[in-house]
Amino acid sequence: MTILIPVGRLWSVKVLPRSSPLLTRLLSTNSNRRVSASEPGRTVSARPQCSSAAPPTLFQQKELSEGAKKRKEAAERTELKKQALLSGAPKALPDNAWRVFFVERGPKKGEALDKSGSRTKATALEYRTISAEERERLNHTANENKGQNEAAYKEWVQSHTPLQIKQANHARDLLRQDGKKNGKKASYPHIKDERLVKLPHNQFSLFLKDRFESGDLKGLSIAEAGRAVAREWKDLSPAEKRAYNERFAADRSRYQEEYKTVYGIDPPSFNSSSASASP
Structure with missing residues (x-):
């Protein structure tokens, strides 16, 4: 192998056999030398750099926590x-004479909406002057629409299980509370389903129901009647209250049995406060 060997300031050309100890030493030294970044085909691993970013301040941490809280909410x-099953419910048809008349006189498909309200006022004036025959026709159409609405709504409700409807109503309660807390007026009415299990009435509720059905409280305001029934309840003897305790126990058993049958899960337990009926 021909190599260049430095001799002082000059270079000397030497031809060395492959078995030469000098050639072996030179090759070993060359392979172990430090790699330069300027050599082609060679890469130099970069030294890890420490991050210079400062840790977040307490204010920034609070902002992050508030943002995470809002995202979670x-x-x-x-x-x-x-x-809550807010989407998917059938759209109701107009179910009274005025709504039917307004829809029939309203803007057709592709027409611009009446933002000024002039068309609505004109339609209202026209509605006041319709004939008896026209009003009868509108009432007939409204009654037909009402029947179709009830059938479509019932079909939609029964496409879900009773447990899903129960959970949807609970979710609507939570949404209503959330809107009220945030100052928003949002209406989330309960889904009406005759399959839902009715809650049991406690002893005082049963007594209150009996007193209103008796007719003795006729003519009294709700507040006056409530105060009168509360006094009467406190004056009942233990024997008289025992009958209402038995009625409550029977109604509670009915609720627990229906709950498990209809919803397919165990009913919630009743604590001791639910058995006491003091108003």
Whole structure:
């Protein structure tokens, strides 16, 4: 092998055999030398650099926690809306004469909406002057629409299980509370389903129902009647209250049995306060 060997300031050309100890030493030294970044085909690993970013301040940490809290609340609100079954319900047809008349006289498909309200006022004036025959026709159409609305709504409700309807109503309660807390007026009415299990009435509620059905409280305001029934309840003897305790126990058993049958899960337990009926 031909190599260049430095001799002082000059270079000397030497031809060395492959078995030469000098050649072996030179090759070993060359392979162990420090790699330069300028050599082609060679890479130099970069030294890890320490991050110069300062840790977040307490104010920044608070902002991050507030943002995470808002994102969590938004995700929970989205999940509640899904559980509340807010979408998918059939759109109701006009179910009274005025609504039928307004829809018939309203803007047709492709027409611009009446933002000024002039068309609504003109339609209202026209509605006041319709004939008896026209009003009868409108009432007939409204009654037909009402029947179709009830049938479509019932079909939609029964496409879900009673447990889903129960959970949807609970989700609507939570959404209503959330809107009230945030100052928003949002209406989330309960889904009406005759399959839902009715809650049991406690002893005082049963007594209150009996007193209103007796007719003795006729003519009294709700507040006056409530105070009168509360006094009467406190004056009942233990023997008289025992009858209402038995009625409550029977109604509670009915509720627990129906709950498990209809919803397919165990009913909630009743604590001792539910058995006491003091108003």
